[in-house]
Amino acid sequence: MNLRRLRALVRKEFLQILRDPSAIAIAFFMPVFLLLLFGYGVSLDARHIPLAVVVDRPTAETASFVGGLERSSYFAPRFFPGMRQARRALGKRRVDGIVWLRSRFSRRILRGETTSIGVFVNGVDANNARIVEGYLEGVWQNWQAQRALAAGQPLVVPVKGQERIWFNPALRSRDYLVPGLIAVIMTLIGALLTALVVAREWERGTMEALMATPAQMTEILLGKLIPYYVMGMGGMLLSVAMAVGLFDVPLRGSFAVLLLVSTLFLLVALGMGLLISSVARNQFVAGQIAIVVTFLPAFILSGFIFYIPSMPAPIRILTHLVAARYFVSILQTLFLAGDVWPVILGNSLALTLMAIFFLGLTLRRSHKRLD
Template identity: 45%
Template sequence: MSAADRPRSGPPPSGRARRFAALVRKESYQIVRDPSSILIAFVLPLVLLFIFGYGVSLDAVRTRVGLVVEAATPVTQDLAASFRASRYFDVVPGRDRRQFEEDLVFGRVRGIVVIPAAFAGDEAGRGGVPQIQVIVDGSEPNTASFVQNYAQGVVATWAAQRGAETARPSSPIAVEQRFWFNPELASRNFLVPGSIAIVMTLVGTLLTSLVVAREWERGTMEAMMATPVTAAELLAGKILPYFALGLAAMTLCVLAAVFVFGVPFRGSIVALYALSASFLMPALGQGLLISAATKNQFLASQLALLSAFLPAFLLSGFLFEIGSMPRAIQLVTWIVPARYLIPSLQSVFLAGDIWPMFLRAIGVMLAMGALLFVLAARSTAKRIA
C-alpha cells in the first residue's frame, strides 16, 4: 500500500485550524448576542468600581466628635481652634461632657475630646502635666483608634507650634514621617486596584461557568462534542473569547481608575497585561471546571461565588491583612489566585514595576491555571464518554 493510500489518523492541520476558528467565531457571536454577558463584563465592573471608589472608604476623615472646653481661656481656645481646623475632625462644641454622652451612645458622634479646666494652669507650669481626655466608642475599634491617634496628633502639633511661639525648649528628638507610594494615605488608591482583581474574578469565573453550564442544559455542548472536535479544542475555543473579554473589562476598569478616580499609575502597560493575562488563566479554568462538573446554571453560579468571588474578596488581602488571620486561614490563602494578583496590581499602580515580585506571581498563577485546565478537560471528556 502506498503512502497516499494509507488512511489518515486525523484531520489535516488546515482543517483543524478552520474548525478551531469556527469555534472561536461561534463563541464570540454568542457573547455579542447575549445581553447578560455584556452586563457582567462591562456594566457590573463599573458598578463595583464606583462602589469601592466612592462608597467604601477606610479613611477616617471629618469624623464627628464632641469638643468640651470646660474653661474658656486663651490657651484652651487656641487648642480648640486646632481641633476645629483639623481636616480629620468635624467638631461639635460644648461645655460639659454629659451633653455628648447620648450622642456617643447613638453614634451621632464618634468620640468626645475634653479639655479640662485645669489645662491652662498645667500648661503654664503651675500644676501637673497638662492632659486632655479622649472618650471613644470601643464597639468600633478602627474608628476609635483613628480618633485617639488623630487627637494625639493634633495636640502634639499644637504643642510644637506653641513651643516655637513662646521660645520654650523643645524635645531634642523630632520625628518626621514620610509615607512612600501613597503619601495621602488614601484608601481609594489601594482599594480601586484591588477591586479590579474582583472584577476579573467575576468575568473569568462566574461568566464562564454560567455560559458553559447553559450550553450543557440546552444540549448544545453534547451536539458539539458529537462532531470531530476534541475536548481540548472545545475548551480552547471557549477560552479565547472570554480571555479577550476579561482583558477588555480590565482595560475599562484601569481607564476608570486613572481618569475618574485619580489613582496614580506608575508601572508599565506590559506588566499590567502580563499579570492580568496570567490571572485569567486560573479564573477561566475554574469556571470551565465548575460548569463541566455541574451542568446547571444555578448550581454553577453558587459554586462560582463560593469558590471564587468570596475567597478573592475575603482571603486575598484585599480588605483584610493576611498576616492578621489565623494560621490555618493563612494556609488556605495560598490557593487563592487573587492573593497573587492584588499586591502586584497595587504595586503596578502605586510603586511601579517590581519584576521579581511579578514573575513569581505570574508563575504561580500560570501553574494554577494549567492544573485547572487539565481537570476541566478530563471532566468534560468524562461527561461525554
C-alpha cells in the same frame, strides 16, 4: 485541531454574548459599576469627623487647643455644655468621639503641672476609632509644640518618628483599592461568567449536540477560553482606563507586564470557571460555587482589603490557594511601585503553576462523553 471549527465556535460564543443581556451585564456593566462604587463609595480616609468638645471652663488655653481641632480638616468639632449631653451624642452615634477639657485644665497648665485631656471614642468601629485617635494625637502634639515655641522654649520630645511613606505618600486608599478591584472584576468575568455559560450549555443540551459533532474537546474548550479571555482582557483594560483616567491612580509599571500577568491570572480564572462548570452542570449551583470559591476569596482573602499577614495562621495558609492573592500583589506593585521584578516574577510563577493545574485538570476531566 481544526481552525475552522474553532473559529465557528468562537464566533458562536461572541454572538451569544452580544445577545445575552446578562452576559453583557456581568462583563461590562459590573466592572464600571464596581469601580464607581469603590472609587467613590469606599474610603477609609476620614474627613470631618464629628467630634464632641466639652470645655468645663473656657480660657485662653482651652481656646488654643480647640482652635487646633477646628483648623484640622479631619475634625468637625461640636460644642456640648456638659459631659452628659456629649455622652448621649456619642451613644446616638452623632459624634465619633469626645474631647473633654476639665475645669482644672488651664489652672494646672499654668502651674506647670501635667494635666490630662480626656478623650473618649466610640470603639464599635474599632478601625475608625483608631484612626480618630491617631488624628487626635497629631492635633495634640502640634498644639503642644506650638505652645512651647510661643513660650520661647521649644518642646523637646525624646524620640520622634520621621515617617517616609513610599509609593503612596498621601496614603490615598483609592490608589490601592482600585488596582485590587481589577482582580475581582477579572475573577467575575473569568470564573463566574464562564462557569455560568458552560453550565447553561449542559442545561440546554447544546453540549450533547456539540459532542456529537466532529469537534474535539480541546476545540470546544478553546472555543470557550478565547472569547472569555477577550472579554476578561476587555474588562481589565476598561478598569485600567477608568483607574488611570477617572481616579488618577498612577500606573508606574509597564503596560506590557500588566498585559502579561493579566493573561496569566485570567487563564487561572478561566480554568477554575471551566472546572466548576464541569463539576456542576447546572447554572444555579455553578453560580453558587463560583461565588464561594472564586469571588469571595478574591474579595476577602486576596489582600485586596484585609492585610494577609494579620490573619490567623490557618487562613493565611488558605490564602496561598487564592489566585487573586498573587495577582493583587502584582497589581498593587505595578500601579504604585513600578516593575519590581522579584514581586512580579515570584507571583507570576505561582499564577503559572495554578493555570497549568486548573487548565490541565479541566482538560483531563473533559471527555466527549456524558458519563
